[in-house]
Structures are given as C-alpha cells and as structure tokens.
Amino acid sequence: MELQFLGTGSGISLTLGNNNALINRSILIDCGFTAPERLSRLNCLATIDDIVITHLHGDHCHGLELLGFLNMFALKRRPRIHLTRSMADSLWNEVLKGTMMNLTGENNSPRNASFEEYFEICHPEDNGMSIDAGEVNLVLQPSPHVPGKESYSIRIHEHGKKRAFYTSDVCVPVTSIIADADSYATIFHDVQLFESGNDVHVSLKTLASLPDALKKKIILMHYGEAIAQHDTSDFAGVATTGRVYSW
Ligand SMILES: [Zn+2]
Ligand SMILES: [Zn+2]
Numbered sequence: 001m002e003l004q005f006l007g008t009g010s011g012i013s014l015t016l017g018n019n020n021a022l023i024n025r026s027i028l029i030d031c032g033f034t035a036p037e038r039l040s041r042l043n044c045l046a047t048i049d050d051i052v053i054t055h056l057h058g059d060h061c062h063g064l065e066l067l068g069f070l071n072m073f074a075l076k077r078r079p080r081i082h083l084t085r086s087m088a089d090s091l092w093n094e095v096l097k098g099t100m101m102n103l104t105g106e107n108n109s110p111r112n113a114s115f116e117e118y119f120e121i122c123h124p125e126d127n128g129m130s131i132d133a134g135e136v137n138l139v140l141q142p143s144p145h146v147p148g149k150e151s152y153s154i155r156i157h158e159h160g161k162k163r164a165f166y167t168s169d170v171c172v173p174v175t176s177i178i179a180d181a182d183s184y185a186t187i188f189h190d191v192q193l194f195e196s197g198n199d200v201h202v203s204l205k206t207l208a209s210l211p212d213a214l215k216k217k218i219i220l221m222h223y224g225e226a227i228a229q230h231d232t233s234d235f236a237g238v239a240t241t242g243r244v245y246s247w
Pocket of ligand 1: 010019057059169222
C-alpha cells in the first residue's frame with residue numbers, strides 16, 4: 001500500500017498545499033482547493049475511484065467543485081464519494097449547490113443537477129463506518145476538531161493489517177481518539193506549532209508529551225510554514241508533499 005501527500009499545510013497555509021492524501025493513486029482523502037491541480041501534476045485526476053471526506057472545511061472539501069466539473073465534462077467519470085448522510089446534506093446544500101446546481105438542459109433550458117450526478121454517493125454508516133476500496137479498508141473514527149462540527153479520523157487497513165492511522169484535523173492527541181494507537185505501523189498526525197488557548201488543532205507541545213515509542217510512529221502533517229524552526233526530532237518525521245510512504 002502506498003500513501004502520498006498532495007499537500008501538508010495548515011488550513012491557512014498559502015504555500016504548503018492543502019493536507020490531502022492519495023492512497024494507491026486511487027483513493028483520495030479529502031479534496032481541498034489545491035487538490036485538483038496537484039492531482040493533475042501527478043497524472044492522477046482520472047485514476048481517482050474513491051473520495052473520503054473527513055470534515056467540511058475548505059482545505060478538505062473546496063476542491064470538489066472543480067473535481068466534479070472535470071469528471072462530468074472532461075473525464076466522463078463519476079467517482080464514489082464517501083461521507084455520512086448529514087455531511088452529504090450539508091456539503092451539497094450549504095457548500096456546492098450554489099455553484100454546481102445550474103446546468104443547461106434541452107434547447108438551452110435551465111436544468112437542476114443533483115449531487116448524485118457528479119459523484120456516486122456512499123454512506124459509510126450503512127457499513128459500520130467502514131469503506132472497502134480494493135485491497136484497502138478504511139474505517140471512520142469520530143474525532144474532535146471544532147466544537148459542534150462532525151469530523152473523522154481514519155483507520156487505514158490493508159489485508160487486515162493496521163497500516164496507518166490518519167488523524168485528519170483534531171484538537172487532541174491520538175491517544176484521546178483511539179485506545180490502540182500503538183498497534184498501527186504509522187500515525188499521520190495533525191499538529192499546530194503554537195498554542196492560543198482555544199485551539200482546534202493539537203499543539204506540538206502536547207504531542208511532545210506522548211510516550212517516546214508512540215512518537216517514533218508519528219509523522220506530523222497539517223503544519224504551518226515555521227515547521228523547520230521547531231524541534232521535531234523525537235517524531236518519525238514531518239510529512240512532505242510528493243514523497244511516497246509504503247508498507
Ligand atoms: Zn484542515
Ligand atoms: Zn478542519
């Protein structure tokens with residue numbers, strides 16, 4: 001199994017790209033506004049079969065308009081999108097509908113498109129929050145991020161083996177999300193380089209207090225531009241765009 005980052009930046013980074021990832025060149029984890037262009041650079045626009053959305057923030061879902069239009073009009077494909085009913089409702093009605101609903105019908109008449117015309121919508125709650133995508137199985141794990149916002153981390157399994165845990169955006173360390181963190185080979189962890197009191201991302205300082213053995217499995221992601229000025233040597237590494245992680 002291979003995982004590659006399309007970008008590794010925090011939600012407000014203008015240079016690092018949105019923290020979105022690609023598994024086996026066919027499963028896209030989140031689709032922020034920088035994702036379509038970065039998928040194009042990797043020649044992967046037409047290889048995406050499954051899209052998983054962890055939560056509704058622009059750096060995780062605002063690329064879906066362009067990806068939907070590209071698939072409908074240029075690639076003539078309809079990838080699957082995996083998200084809960086409540087998130088699908090909110091994503092279409094409150095985010096995408098305003099720009100994607102109006103299409104041209106017969107004789108230039110107005111026609112209303114639906115979310116389903118762009119993507120095959122799959123609801124993980126119909127399968128115990130589990131998503132089967134080829135040899136890879138993803139399990140959505142509720143995780144805290146912004147108060148009141150539905151958000152998920154992802155257990156990434158292949159052939160029943162626990163390859164990676166992907167926190168996506170979280171305000172607590174992995175040990176507060178799952179009890180079996182140390183049974184994963186790799187943990188991709190959200191990090192914020194500062195603390196401000198009411199943080200929706202977990203700080204580097206908090207992650208530094210985790211057990212050493214666990215830190216050796218953690219690859220930091222979703223960070224700010226100042227990452228190089230911080231000591232991250234206790235961790236397995238800092239995620240870099242384009243590098244392929246394999247198990
Ligand atoms: Zn984010
Ligand atoms: Zn977020």
